[in-house]
Amino acid sequence: MGTSNSVSSRVSRYRRESVSSDDHVFAGANTDTLIGLPYRTQVHFAGEGLTAHAELWFASLNDAFPDFEITGFSVAGNAALQSFAGTRGNRYQVEMTDDLTSSNSWVTVTDILSLPESPFSVELSITNEPSFESSFYRMKRIR
Numbered sequence: 001m002g003t004s005n006s007v008s009s010r011v012s013r014y015r016r017e018s019v020s021s022d023d024h025v026f027a028g029a030n031t032d033t034l035i036g037l038p039y040r041t042q043v044h045f046a047g048e049g050l051t052a053h054a055e056l057w058f059a060s061l062n063d064a065f066p067d068f069e070i071t072g073f074s075v076a077g078n079a080a081l082q083s084f085a086g087t088r089g090n091r092y093q094v095e096m097t098d099d100l101t102s103s104n105s106w107v108t109v110t111d112i113l114s115l116p117e118s119p120f121s122v123e124l125s126i127t128n129e130p131s132f133e134s135s136f137y138r139m140k141r142i143r
Helices: 006-021 046-065
Strands: 069-076 079-085 089-097 109-111 122-124 135-140
Touching: 046 069, 079 135, 089 122, 109 122
Parallel strands: none
Antiparallel strands: 069 079, 079 122, 089 109, 089 135
């Protein structure tokens, strides 16, 4: 009977092999490096762990999808400001949904037909959103 370390090692090896053998599979963030306090309370992320977790995923996604790089996101009052670096002249869209269970629920909230400069910031009004806390945003390059 194996130990949890040997199981973890086999799972990690399988993940690495899956990433290297399929162009549609990405490595993601290695959150296994966030061990103990101040990152976790037993198995759950807490405090500094939530921030470190987000930063690892942020870096991982920017590395995996080089069409643009999210350089910042902030909320002040009734507006959110998303900043990104992309290729001038390319088309980008910001979409929003409050229902991740439906693939057809995404609504375009900003359509940048031709990126005028990079980096670029998009202001997203959140005054008319039913609940900003349960809204999800995504950004994509339109080819």
